[in-house]
Amino acid sequence: QVQLVQSGGGSVQAGGSLNLSCATSENIDSGGCMGWSRLAPGKAREAVARIDFAGNTIVAPSVKGRFTISRDNAKNTLFLQMNSLKPEDTAMYSCALGRKASFGTTWTCQYTDWGQGTQVTVST
Secondary structure, eight states: OOOEEEEEOEEEETTOOEEEEEEESSOOOTTEEEEEEEEOTTSOOEEEEEEETTOOEEEOTTTTTTEEEEEEGGGTEEEEEEOSOOGGGOEEEEEEEEEEEEETTEEEEEEEEEOOOEEEEEEO
């Protein structure tokens, strides 16, 4: 089973930045993908961003232009750089690894393994 260990997160004021990391015990192959999702109290889980083996990314409209997903293959680590944070970004953020599924011009990541989650709190 793949191990995913998250770090980063914490509390920040609105407008600030945070960087999340997710170290995996193995890297993804050509059919794999990784991503970040978040869960806020009283809300459904939201897919924040995902990245495939080639480095293609999809970012949710709610964070586009503020969040950047990236991956360091040499270090088997996934990142989420979060800038211009807003109170509505407050949530538990989780990284995940899975298999890529293509649908026409877009694609999703069917997750099979998850990190432990890390809290991000943005205050006014």
